Amino acid sequence: xxxxxxxxxxxxxxxxxxxxxxxxxxxxxxxxxxxxxxxxxxxxxxxxxxxxxxxxxxxxxxxxxxxxxxxxxxxxxxxxxxxxxxxxxxxxxxxxxxxxxxxxxxxxxxxxxxxxxxxxxxxxxxxxxxxxxxxxxxxxxxxxxxxxxxxxxxxxxxxxxxxxxxxxxxxxxxxxxxxxxxxxxxxxxxxxxxxxxxxxxxxxxxxxxxxxxxxxxxxxxxxxxxxxxxxxxxxxxxxxxxxxxxxxxxxxxxxxxxxxxxxxxxxxxxxxxxxxxxxxxxxxxxxx
Ligand SMILES: Cc1cc2nc3c(=O)[nH]c(=O)nc-3n(C[C@H](O)[C@H](O)[C@H](O)COP(=O)(O)OP(=O)(O)OC[C@H]3O[C@@H](n4cnc5c(N)ncnc54)[C@H](O)[C@@H]3O)c2cc1C
Numbered sequence: 550x551x552x553x554x555x556x557x558x559x560x561x562x563x564x565x566x567x568x569x570x571x572x573x574x575x576x577x578x579x580x581x582x583x584x585x586x587x588x589x590x591x592x593x594x595x596x597x598x599x600x601x602x603x604x605x606x607x608x609x610x611x612x613x614x615x616x617x618x619x620x621x622x623x624x625x626x627x628x629x630x631x632x633x634x635x636x637x638x639x640x641x642x643x644x645x646x647x648x649x650x651x652x653x654x655x656x657x658x659x660x661x662x663x664x665x666x667x668x669x670x671x672x673x674x675x676x677x678x679x680x681x682x683x684x685x686x687x688x689x690x691x692x693x694x695x696x697x698x699x700x701x702x703x704x705x706x707x708x709x710x711x712x713x714x715x716x717x718x719x720x721x722x723x724x725x726x727x728x729x730x731x732x733x734x735x736x737x738x739x740x741x742x743x744x745x746x747x748x749x750x751x752x753x754x755x756x757x758x759x760x761x762x763x764x765x766x767x768x769x770x771x772x773x774x775x776x777x778x779x780x781x782x783x784x785x786x787x788x789x790x791x792x793x794x795x796x797x798x799x800x801x802x803x804x805x806x807x808x809x810x811x812x813x814x815x816x817x818x819x820x821x822x823x824x825x826x827x828x829x830x831x832x833x834x835x836x837x
């Protein structure tokens with residue numbers, strides 16, 4: 550069994566990984582080989598000690614080089630669920646793999662786009678965050694996909710293969726050519742509505758010609774970089790929309806730690822890196 554699983558490949562997760570490595574721990578870090586869009590998209594970073602006026606791309610390249618030097622590989626899988634079992638954690642990924650570890654560090658960042666009204670209420674009743682986990686439920690049906698990042702376009706194509714009709718609400722630029730059954734919409738939806746299950750995606754005004762503002766759908770997939778940690782981990786305590794931690798980054802779940810933007814403001818690299826380091830040290834102490 551692994552000593553630790555780190556969820557997220559931003560500054561917090563990378564910092565935790567480097568410290569766990571230095572302490573000889575057996576761990577995996579899940580995320581993207583491109584690390585974090587919040588690093589690469591920064592124009593110029595002026596507030597990180599020791600790196601004056603570095604670009605986001607430059608910072609990202611430096612982190613990648615450091616990971617390679619330390620022989621740390623990012624596992625390119627998206628964590629879909631973390632389950633606290635007796636004295637261990639089971640971690641399931643959207644790629645349908647399962648892993649076990651003694652501890653978990655949540656370093657999954659925060660989503661800058663607010664959830665759609667009704668999204669949380671209909672979770673599991675027509676709202677899903679995972680194409681490969683729930684796509685089969687919508688075979689031959691009509692769905693909406695609200696996607697915030699180009700990086701998840703492969704999931705849209707996967708869903709288009711199953712569903713009869715897909716309305717793609719793309720909240721990013723340069724959408725790739727999509728299969729014929731995908732209709733692209735560029736308006737932000739206002740609400741997910743229905744009685745017991747999702748029935749409609751509601752817009753403030755018709756989102757395109759011949760598309761009603763009250764769009765009938767069987768389900769809504771919200772594809773984002775970050776799934777809210779409280780959705781990811783059952784029983785996790787939150788405070789003001791962030792994971793509640795103590796000064797050692799411990800959450801309310803024994804063996805589960807959290808670091809970086811997901812624990813609250815300020816949203817800054819230095820804070821994320823510092824908390825990632827503390828989380829790794831807390832894991833080392835916990836394992837003792
Ligand atoms: C454009 C821009 C410019 C910025 N400039 C600055 C600056 O100049 N100075 C500064 O201090 N801060 C800056 N920030 C803020 C800074 O980027 C964040 O505070 C920092 O990246 C937070 O690090 P993190 O590791 O907590 O989260 P993130 O960087 O958000 O990383 C989280 C990572 O986890 C991955 N992930 C999430 N969920 C899962 C999952 N379920 N499975 C697998 N992987 C997952 C995500 O894909 C992401 O790669 C900027 C942010 C933006 C958007």
